[in-house]
Amino acid sequence: MLNCKMIKKSKIIYNDLINLRFNIDQKNKNFTQKNSKIHERGIINYLIKKWNFKEISNKFPKLKNIKKHVKNHETFCENSIKLPNDIYVIWKLRGSQNHPDIILLNVKNNRINIFPIECKLSSGKIMWNDNIPVHNHYFYHIVNVNTKKTALFPSGDEYIISHEVKECYKNYKKEIIELKNKYQNIFTMMETSKDNNGNLINPQGYSVYPRVNYCQKIKKKLQHDFTEYPCLIKMEWRKKFVSCFDSFMFDF
Numbered sequence: 001m002l003n004c005k006m007i008k009k010s011k012i013i014y015n016d017l018i019n020l021r022f023n024i025d026q027k028n029k030n031f032t033q034k035n036s037k038i039h040e041r042g043i044i045n046y047l048i049k050k051w052n053f054k055e056i057s058n059k060f061p062k063l064k065n066i067k068k069h070v071k072n073h074e075t076f077c078e079n080s081i082k083l084p085n086d087i088y089v090i091w092k093l094r095g096s097q098n099h100p101d102i103i104l105l106n107v108k109n110n111r112i113n114i115f116p117i118e119c120k121l122s123s124g125k126i127m128w129n130d131n132i133p134v135h136n137h138y139f140y141h142i143v144n145v146n147t148k149k150t151a152l153f154p155s156g157d158e159y160i161i162s163h164e165v166k167e168c169y170k171n172y173k174k175e176i177i178e179l180k181n182k183y184q185n186i187f188t189m190m191e192t193s194k195d196n197n198g199n200l201i202n203p204q205g206y207s208v209y210p211r212v213n214y215c216q217k218i219k220k221k222l223q224h225d226f227t228e229y230p231c232l233i234k235m236e237w238r239k240k241f242v243s244c245f246d247s248f249m250f251d252f
Helices: 004-019 029-051 064-071 163-190 231-250
Strands: 054-056 076-078 086-091 102-108 111-122 139-144 150-154
Touching: 004 029, 004 150, 004 231, 029 054, 029 086, 029 102, 029 111, 029 139, 064 076, 064 102, 064 111, 102 231, 111 231, 150 231
Parallel strands: 054 086, 111 139
Antiparallel strands: 076 111, 086 102, 102 111, 139 150
């Protein structure tokens, strides 16, 4: 059974994370990558300094198995690499172009609990790329670069993305894959097909690889910004974070 001190820890971490401040340059859009690093490293440094998380390099050679479980959106895995019992943080485990930005690991004997955090900067809209917030055990840390306000919410939350929008994205992605497969097959057939002069049509192996990019319109009204959501909704986000973080810390 969890004692009050254990439960309080998750609440303190939530409150601290939404009150962190970052030295972000909101005027120079060319600093997006730099600002993202400031955002992500700020969270990591907080966890290291205040809660004694141990940082593991994402180049650590034995992390392949953990990467697989993170990619599959799993919340725990077997400790096959024999990490010592402790709490760890990894930055960019799956590389700079793949989410999530931050992975927390809690190791106890033969089990590793996994807690992912994705960081996003907002200026009226968020560039989601291929990372629309639908995976239920992700938590998103948002910073509005104009107001400097923050939010921390669970992915898949009904106030973040509705069921109807999820289904539309699901159908869109399905059709994109079908279209990709159709044209990849055509290009592949042309690699062995010849024109009227007996020359291969596609000897270079030209093909297609469409990237799914999810976009969001600019919302000028502040209440549409995640950091401006009503307190009652933010209280629900806090409850979910505390519940999930307690599970991460103590469910073995």
